[in-house]
Amino acid sequence: LIRLHHxxxxxxxxxxxxxxxxxxxxxxxxxxxxxxxxxxxxPTKMFKKKARKFRPSYVSGIDFKLAGRIESKSLKRxxxxxxxxxxxLAREKANIVTYSRFTHKNKVGAYSITLNTxxxxxx
Numbered sequence: 148l149i150r151l152h153h154x155x156x157x158x159x160x161x162x163x164x165x166x167x168x169x170x171x172x173x174x175x176x177x178x179x180x181x182x183x184x185x186x187x188x189x190p191t192k193m194f195k196k197k198a199r200k201f202r203p204s205y206v207s208g209i210d211f212k213l214a215g216r217i218e219s220k221s222l223k224r225x226x227x228x229x230x231x232x233x234x235x236l237a238r239e240k241a242n243i244v245t246y247s248r249f250t251h252k253n254k255v256g257a258y259s260i261t262l263n264t265x266x267x268x269x270x
Contacts, residue, residue: 155185155206155264158247162262166249169260174213178231185209187234188267207241208234208265215258234265241265 154160161181168177188205210232236244243266250259 155181155209156204156266158245158262158264161264162247162249162260165260165262166251169258170253174229178211181209182233189234204243204269205267206234206264207267208232208236208263210236210263212261213258214261216253216256236263236265240267242268 154164165177165181185206187209188207211230213229213231214227235241238244245264245266247262248259249262250257252258
């Protein structure tokens, strides 16, 4: 096993991590932890200031869509779609946009998590 310090840079790794954690924690808790950890950058404000730390890329936006039945929900009702987003995924503000989907079945029913991440590559 290899320890990952920044799983939010790869959408496939991040979606599998969230799919593993969603049966333990509520989706909103996972989302709040991820937003604080990912440090999403606004590209229009980023180039006005000099960067103290040079990194080859930054996360410019994250978009989650949750659909189906989840165990951590108190109601056994099917959530049609719950959408959380932060930052921008527009092609003008993000150089690379990646898309991943995680589908799983539990004792309550099936659910699917869709993840879009936008990356800004610094030249």
